[in-house]
Amino acid sequence: MMTHLAKRAALLTAAVAAAIGLVTVVSPEHTVTVANAAAIDDDDDVPVAQAAQPKEGDIRGHRRILIVDYLAAKDCKVNANYPVNPGGHSWVIRAGAKIAWRFNVTGKVAAVSDPARGTGFPHWGFVEDSSCIGQSTGQKSSYEQYEHGKWVKHEISFPAGQPMPRRILFGRSQFSPFWKAVDCHPDHGSVPGTKHRMTHNRTLRDAPHRFVIGNVYADWEVRPTSVHQDGYTKVYVPSLHRWGWLQL
Template sequence: MRTPRSLLTATLLGGLVLTTAGAVPADARPLADAAADPKPPASCLKDPTPREGKTCGHSKILLITYTMDTPCKIYPNHSRKGTPWTVTGTQIIWRYNVSSKTALVSDPRGHDKGFPWWGFTDTDCIGTTVGQPARNYWRYESGKWRAHKTPAIPAGQVRPKRKFQARSQSARGWVDVDWRPAHGAIPGKLVKTTKPGTLRDKPNSLVIGNVPAGWRVRPTGQHDRGWTFVYVPNLKRWGWIMS
C-alpha cells in the first residue's frame, strides 16, 4: 500500500514538508529453529531498540486475491467518479465493501499499471478466493527477530458481506473504515497537488479515494508521519494524503 513520497509543494505551505495483542493462532507459531529463521527485512532492522513482542510485517494476510466472474470496471473514486479502467485478467484484490454492490479493490498489476491502482468496482465481478499460502512475519522475542507464519487463505471462499470493514492484524481480525473522517471547518488555503496519491481514512491506513496530480486541496494543520489531513473540493471529501 505504498503512496508517492511527495504530493504537496512545500513552498506553497509556508515551507513545511507535509511530511492487540491476542492469542497466537496455531498456524502463526514460530518456525522450528530460531537459528534458521529467515533474515528479517531491512524495515524491521531499522528500529535500534525494538521492544519485546513487537511485530514487523503483517500477522495476517490483508490483501485477499479473488477470481473474477467477469471483467471488473474500476473507478478511481466513489460513486463512479473519474475515468474507469477495466481489469480483464483472472484475478482481483479485494479490500472492503462500501455496499452490497460496491467494493474497494486493487488492480493486481499494482504500481506497474500506474496510478491509480486502487478503485471502486461492482461486486458482481468478484468470484471466490484464489488461495494464498502462509507468509513470514517477524516478532521480536528474547532479543531477536523471530520468523512466524501467517494463516494461509484457502481457495474457494466467498467474499465477506460486511460493510466498511477491512481485514486487520487486530485480535478480532477486522478494522472499521472511517469512510467520512471527522473534521472542522474547511481551510481557506488552496494548494495544487504536484503528484498523484491516494486519499486515506487515517495516516497510512485504508484507501477511500484517489487524488490525481494537478487537483487542488485545502490542507489543515494536522500532520502525522508524513501525512496531511486535507479537504478535496473535487470530491467534497476529507482524508489524509502523503505529503
C-alpha cells in the first residue's frame, strides 16, 4: 500500500501528465488516469498513482466495463436529483435510445447517465421507473497490461440482450468481487456554519471519484467541511438535505 504522502505526490504527477495529454500508468490494484477529464468524472475507482517506469502487471484502462448501455424499452423520465429534486430539473430519454445504467437506488429508481448528453450537465440523473430500461446493447472495449516488458492489449466486452441488474445500491467495479457498495447517504455529523456559493455545476459523489448521488447547480449554497481528499471536499448540500463529496 502507498503512504498518504506518496499518493498525494502521485496525484500531482498525474495532473501534470493529464495537462500534457499523457496516460497515467497504475499498479493492478488501482485504475488509470487519462487525459480526458470526462472519463475520470464517470469513474468509480480512485485514480491515485503514476509509475515513472511501468512494471510487470501495470494496467492502462479498465479491466471491466463499468457503465453498461441499455436500450430504453419505453420513454424514461430522468430527474436530476432524488428523492428531492429542487427546481424540478428533469428530461426524457425516448424509447429506443441508449440509457447507461450505474446502480439501483431502490427497486424502482436507478442512477443512470444519458449518452446523448455527452459531458453536458447534467448527464447523470435518476430514472423514476426503471422498468423503462430494456436489454443491454452489447459493448466492447479494451485495456493494456504490462507483460514481459511490453504493453499487451486485452479485449473486454459486455453481451447484448441482458436485463438490468436488480441488486440495490451496488455498482459494477473492475476489482473482485466486481461490485462496489454505494453510500447514497454519507454522514459527517453537525452541519458546518461555513457557507459556500457554487460558481460551477458539479456532481455530488458518495466518495472522491466514485458514484454520483446528486447534481449540484451553480449558485447553490453548500456547507463545506475541513475534510479534503484528491481535490474533493466533503460538504452538506442544504437543497438536497444530504452529505457528499464535491469538487468546489
